[in-house]
Amino acid sequence: MPATVERRPRADAQRNREHILGIAKEVFTRDGEAASMDDIARRARVGPGTLYRHFPTRDALIEAVYRNEVEKLAAAAERFAGEMPPVEALRAWMLLFIDHVAGKMLILPAMNAVAGGTARLMEGARPLIHGAFAGSVQRAMASGDLRSETNPDDFVRALVGVFYTTAMPGWEASARRLVEILIAGSRKGAA
Amino acid sequence: MPATVERRPRADAQRNREHILGIAKEVFTRDGEAASMDDIARRARVGPGTLYRHFPTRDALIEAVYRNEVEKLAAAAERFAGEMPPVEALRAWMLLFIDHVAGKMLILPAMNAVAGGTARLMEGARPLIHGAFAGSVQRAMASGDLRSETNPDDFVRALVGVFYTTAMPGWEASARRLVEILIAGSRKGAA
DNA sequence: TTACATACGGAGACTGCCTCCGTTTACTCC
DNA sequence: GGAGTAAACGGAGGCAGTCTCCGTATGTAA
Structure with missing residues (x-):
């Protein structure tokens, strides 16, 4: 037995x-x-x-739904890496992230309800998101496009902000500009 | 009568x-x-x-508390403008924002509970935050430091992200790096 | 086919938001 | 100062939402 x-x-x-x-x-x-x-x-x-x-618990349910979606997003990062140059792949993935939000693919408002805020919810998904980001950023650093101190978490923070501002008018255009700012601000040679 | x-x-x-x-x-x-x-x-x-x-309503109370805090922050933007060069003032204000978060001066987690998410809550405070940001950015553009298409809302989005990631380890250092990325990425001449 | 571990459903305990209304209190006008 | 009144107070309780408990039903293994 x-x-x-x-x-x-x-x-x-x-x-x-x-x-x-x-x-x-x-x-x-x-x-x-x-x-x-x-x-x-x-x-x-x-x-x-x-x-x-x-x-x-209610939180557990939200977390499960959320994780499901995040897994799909993370898979895309791998795909892009094989299809385009590093910086392009990074940009494409960030834009895809925004598209997911735009298309209501992610259950934005519900996430607010999770105890301890998004941070707590992200805890489960963090390795996934972080992994996807870290991979993309690492490759862009290795290719010499981005500064070597670039930290993927900084990008995560900024994109989380996009998450929470979709009720502001023009959020989508602004989000796309933000992607460009982040890349430009992390390039080698940027002030 | x-x-x-x-x-x-x-x-x-x-x-x-x-x-x-x-x-x-x-x-x-x-x-x-x-x-x-x-x-x-x-x-x-x-x-x-x-x-x-x-x-x-519960939301009204949270909003009132929140607005109280935001008003203090907005006042600081004006002060900085009179005390230092435009880009420095912008940086200083963003860092102050982070300090407020760090010092638990703002009621972070509670904000999640507001119906419609932060976006809805920000609606009341938006003119204040936006005004503070717009002024700082405008001055930095006028002085020729930042590109003329720079949009304050993009910065707002990124900083809202900081708001929601304080449970991630090393959030404070990351937030400060983010400030530098934003400024570098918006400078005239950045790729 | 039987036996039982596993899963199901729903009544209801508990808690939290908010309302209603009888009571109390600050202000006004004489 | 005192009377009258509008404004404010407190708390019992309605309603709704989360979660638990347990008797009943069902899939699975022997």
């Missing part, structure tokens, strides 16, 4: 989990942080008990 | 309002978004009814 059995989850549980995740993304995208757990359960046609067994 | 009498508020009301605001700042600073209205009322030794007469 093995110490830890680790039976794989029942088929209905697996189905439910994925179904809930899908509904949750929809609801959060539409209703933002106002979305209620009971409502999500109702729409997914499960009891609140079931919802809470899969995602023990 | 005048059309609008506009009696000035009763002394006890005025006192209570200010007292509540002070307590609220304390509580929000300590407990973040978890702070409850009833708790604030209890600590301020007033009934919930009183609290809600002064600040009709």
Whole structure:
């Protein structure tokens, strides 16, 4: 008899989990942080008990939905690296990030609700985002385009700001300019 | 008999309002978004009814506390303009902004809770922040240090990001580097 | 097919936001 | 100074949202 059995989850549980995740993304995208757990359960046609067994707190659910999206973004960074010169790849990825936000692919408003703010939420996703950024920046440094002290986290901070200012008019154009400023400000030879 | 009498508020009301605001700042600073209205009322030794007469919703209270702080920040921009060269004043103001965040002078986590996210909250404070930024940037453009297409909003976005990443290790140093990147990236002659 | 671990659903405890209204208090006018 | 009144106060409680508990149902392994 093995110490830890680790039976794989029942088929209905697996189905439910994925179904809930899908509904949750929809609801959060539409209703933002106002979305209620009971409502999500109702729409997914499960009891609140079931919802809470899969995602023990509201935060856990938001985090799960969010992580799903971030994983897709991170994958794109790798792809760009193989397709274009380093600085272009970095720029393209930052612009893609903005597009995701623009297309409501990420559940912006709901993220505000997570205890401890975004920072706490990002904790789970940080390695992913950081990895994607670090890779892109590293390559741009290696190619000699960016200064060698360039720190990917600085870019992360700026882009998080974009995240939170989508209600300001003209946010998208401003975000694109910001990308250019960041690149220009980190180039070798910039004052 | 005048059309609008506009009696000035009763002394006890005025006192209570200010007292509540002070307590609220304390509580929000300590407990973040978890702070409850009833708790604030209890600590301020007033009934919930009183609290809600002064600040009709939770958001209104947060906004009032926040605005208080932002007004202080905006005033500093003017002061710096009179004391140092344009680019220095801009840098100094951005660094001051970071210091406020660092010193927990601003009720960071609580801001997340405002309906519609920070964007909505910033709506009230936007003219102030924007004015402070616009003035500083304008002067730096007029002096020929920054490119003439420089847009203050781009800086705002980046700094909002700093706001939300204070849980990441080394955020303060990173924020300061970000300030330098922004200035370098907006200088005349930057790529 | 049986037995049981696993998962399900929903009633309801608990908490937080906010309202309503009877009571109290500061200000005004004589 | 005292009476009258508009303004402000406090707190009981409505309503809604998060999360728990537990009796019931179901998938899975032997």
